[in-house]
């Protein structure tokens with residue numbers, strides 16, 4: 001077996017030079033098993049500015065698709081994920097895409113079919129479940145720490161990204177909204193802990209059909225809201241648990257926990273699944289809450305899923321932030337929206353296996369450099 005230091009880093013390139021690009025450029029630099037070789041964007045000036053900022057080769061989209069990159073990372077808005085993803089697969093590259101997998105379940109399924117036909121892989125964010133908090137929770141659940149999980153609740157409620165994102169329109173279009181943009185972190189964490197969902201029931205509401213950008217260079221401009229901004233869902237998991245999920249862009253503040261799981265033997269509270277680290281709280285029966293430390297990967301590791309996918313490709317094993325899991329989560333979100341429209345519960349067609357827990361010492365196989373600030 002080759003020593004980690006002898007393995008040639010996997011060349012990766014990025015399409016989409018927008019708001020999230022710097023987090024990826026910095027995050028990917030932590031992993032010695034990856035080499036970022038270029039950036040392209042439909043707006044050449046956006047790519048040019050990021051290339052200069054991070055001292056990267058600037059590429060046209062065609063140059064990037066024809067480059068030596070083995071994995072292409074798609075950081076475009078959700079409604080572009082299918083077309084960009086198809087172009088990546090057509091170019092014979094593996095695809096790692098930002099969440100959600102696509103703007104709709106039909107588009108996500110089409111991407112997965114194309115990848116299967118071409119013998120290529122799809123990886124998909126969120127990869128935060130690979131972080132120390134998600135993995136500590138997984139170890140506790142697998143060790144039967146709270147017994148059989150029968151119920152739970154997950155809450156992502158905030159006032160929306162209007163006041164910090166330079167181009168917040170896409171958050172209010174199909175493929176985003178609080179469920180597809182943020183609920184995806186919560187659902188992915190729940191699926192990695194509990195396994196697949198079988199049935200969903202959704203209620204959806206739009207509190208304001210028009211929103212006004214409160215500050216920044218576009219202050220005062222209006223955004224038309226084209227997808228619900230406050231949703232409540234009931235989720236039945238194959239293993240039997242019933243979990244409620246609330247997601248909203250209409251709420252200033254609340255006091256609910258991010259994720260709470262209720263088992264026959266006790267309860268477990270998880271931190272924000274949009275972060276890699278954070279403390280967990282465990283309570284056995286009606287005893288006191290006890291803080292539980294996270295495992296490895298507790299910093300800003302954006303791109304961990306790409307590094308893990310590259311490692312999986314080299315060793316021929318399945319990768320953990322998989323297209324299969326992302327498609328299942330996308331189907332659940334799509335079905336919650338359809339269930340709300342139809343006012344009826346909907347059974348899901350897809351299922352996925354839980355990704356294997358991250359083994360101890362995994363950071364070494366990714367040849368991790370210093371943790372990103």
Ligand SMILES: NC(=O)c1ccc[n+]([C@@H]2O[C@H](COP(=O)([O-])OP(=O)(O)OC[C@H]3O[C@@H](n4cnc5c(N)ncnc54)[C@H](O)[C@@H]3O)[C@@H](O)[C@H]2O)c1
Nearest residue numbers: 016017018019020041042043046075076077078080098099
């Ligand atoms: N901004 C964040 O904090 C954040 C966090 C986590 C995940 N994400 C995800 O990352 C993705 C991108 O988000 P963002 O905030 O960077 O968006 P953004 O609007 O800031 O940037 C998107 C970039 O993609 C480019 N683009 C659009 N369509 C394209 C196409 N067809 N081909 C090539 N380039 C195209 C745009 O020109 C733009 O530069 C989304 O899927 C989002 O859900 C964003």
